[in-house]
Amino acid sequence: MSDPRPSPAQSASSGNSTAPLELGGSVWLRAGQQTLGGAARIALLAAIRDTGSITSAAKAVGMSYKAAWDAVDVMNNLAGEPLVMRAVGGKGGGGTTLTPRAHRLIETFDAVEREHRKFIERASAAIEHFAGDWALIGRIGMKTSARNQLYGIVSRVKRGSVNDEITLALPGGQPIVAVVTHESTETLGLAVGAPAFALVKASWVMLVADDTDAGQPLRLSARNQLRGVVTQVTRGAVNAEVSLALDSAEGGSPDLNSTVITAIVTNESVDTLGLAQGTRATAVFKASSVILGTAD
Missing domain, CATH: 1.10.10.10 (Winged helix-like DNA-binding domain superfamily/Winged helix DNA-binding domain)
Incomplete structure (x- = not known):
């Protein structure tokens, strides 16, 4: 190949x-x-x-x-x-x-x-x-069971005593942080400037209604907090699939070319949070929930 x-x-x-x-x-x-x-x-x-x-x-x-x-x-x-x-x-x-x-x-x-x-x-x-x-x-x-397949460029590699913390800049500039082993960093060739993709299952993504001041991160232990606007809500019998178009890193509103991340939440959560097309929300997930990959 x-x-x-x-x-x-x-x-x-x-x-x-x-x-x-x-x-x-x-x-x-x-x-x-x-x-x-x-x-x-x-x-x-x-x-x-x-x-x-x-x-x-x-x-x-x-x-x-x-x-x-x-x-x-x-x-x-x-x-x-x-x-x-x-x-x-x-x-x-x-x-x-x-x-x-x-x-x-x-x-x-x-x-x-x-x-x-x-x-x-x-x-x-x-x-x-x-x-x-x-x-x-x-x-x-690329074929994978993960609903979210996000492409970006490695912007930071922080070495730890056991694992490494890898920051991936998405096309709009918002970062995704992943925690991987030293061996994975080496094997995948993860270095600043290298292209990579992040896999995040939709069931691992939590949504928070965006009723805080713009630009202020939520006080949560989860490292990844991506702000955006709901573009679609597809309800099922119990759960709903909610898609979020991400803002740019500079705070610009999403457009038709923005990166989209999807979450699976209950219908009850959709109603409680008031999630509907056009409402603002934040996608939240842990760094340990991110799987990184490269093309080679």
């Missing part, structure tokens, strides 16, 4: 018409319906091949020792057969080797990536606005 897209820096500066546009992309391999790995995991396999050591390979590709073994375990499991073999014994405690299947996988990936580069060059030259359109096609084609 391939994912041609502009780099994070280019995506962040797409509003600058004077900046040169370059088309980028990535390739990843699948085993059946499961994604086996992209450039980062194949690079790890190649480093293991070249060094014969998981420790040296991890350093070569900028991974922690644990993250490298986690990636190896995932690849072995998804392939349905070993790709990396641990050797026991020896002065250094044994080495790490690749199976013939892993060697073929690296060769296949390199060949596909070479052809992918040629494809990108041809497509970029032939199709206007190819980079942005192809990236969008990839995002809207």
Whole structure:
């Protein structure tokens, strides 16, 4: 599979018409319906091949020792057969080797990536606005059970003793905060300027009637508080689906192009809060309820 897209820096500066546009992309391999790995995991396999050591390979590709073994375990499991073999014994405690299947996988990936580069060059030259359109096609084609699939750019990474706090700026500027493990930050390549998407189930989103002073955050423990205007209320037998168009970060009212977040609440809550099309409300959810993902 391939994912041609502009780099994070280019995506962040797409509003600058004077900046040169370059088309980028990535390739990843699948085993059946499961994604086996992209450039980062194949690079790890190649480093293991070249060094014969998981420790040296991890350093070569900028991974922690644990993250490298986690990636190896995932690849072995998804392939349905070993790709990396641990050797026991020896002065250094044994080495790490690749199976013939892993060697073929690296060769296949390199060949596909070479052809992918040629494809990108041809497509970029032939199709206007190819980079942005192809990236969008990839995002809207994503399948997940989470009702809310929100795209943004990482604006802050705060390292903690156990977990990291990642802030994602939505297109309108309002932030979403997620708490993830160090390994997830590293594996997903979450750094300032990197594009990512946030998944939030509608049942995890609470709504609060906006009867407070504009711009004043609610006094709640939940980190994410996104203000906006109700655009749709769809009632069911017990629950209702409420969609909220988000304000811009500068306090501007939402428009037809605003990011929309959806919550599932009871019909009784809709009536109690007076939620109807055009009323203002705040969507509230915990940082631990946010799942982050990247295209590669």
